[in-house]
Amino acid sequence: MSDKPQENQAIPDQLMQIAREQEGGAERVLDQIEVVQHSFEEIQSLSKECQDILRSLVPPSPELERLTDRLEQIGFHADNGAYNIQGAFDLYQYQDVVRQKLEKVGRSLIEVAQYVLGRLQPAEDHLPLMAPSGRDILHREPQMADVTKADADSIVAEFFAKAMKEKAAKAAEGK
DSSP: OOOOOOTTSOHHHHHHHHHHHHHHHHHHHHHHHHHHHHHHHHHHHHHHHHHHHHHHHSOOOHHHHHHHHHHHHHHHHHHHHHHHHHHHHHHHHHHHHHHHHHHHHHHHHHHHHHHHHHHHSOOGGGGGGSOOOHHHHHHOOTTOOSSOHHHHHHHHHHHHHHHHHHHHHHHHHHO
């Protein structure tokens, strides 16, 4: 697995990194689950084959009946294992949906951050079109940014915190 998200790494980048790590881990788990599923299927097949061989070679007896019952139990447990493996596949699909949601949120956050940065740090060709503030007229170089990326990230976080509060308030009003 790759390194843990760093403290100074932007939140959208952290989300994208986590989603990529989840995808790699999930693929390895899926490969192992497929191996286990094939093993259960092989156990089921061998158990049925052994039952058939025993019934054709050995005359009926209590020991034969007991042995074939045991083989049936082995087959039953293999069926149960295969069924549970299918449940693991279902969980994998759910996990993949969650990973895709993480990626979507990360991409959205990146787009918002880029938009905010674009608005806070305009390109040189846009500078003549913008009305400068009094401070800018006397103290600013035309290419100097007002804020840093960390400031923009905090603005985005503030924006989303406010949006979540508004959403929670609306949800509370609806109850």
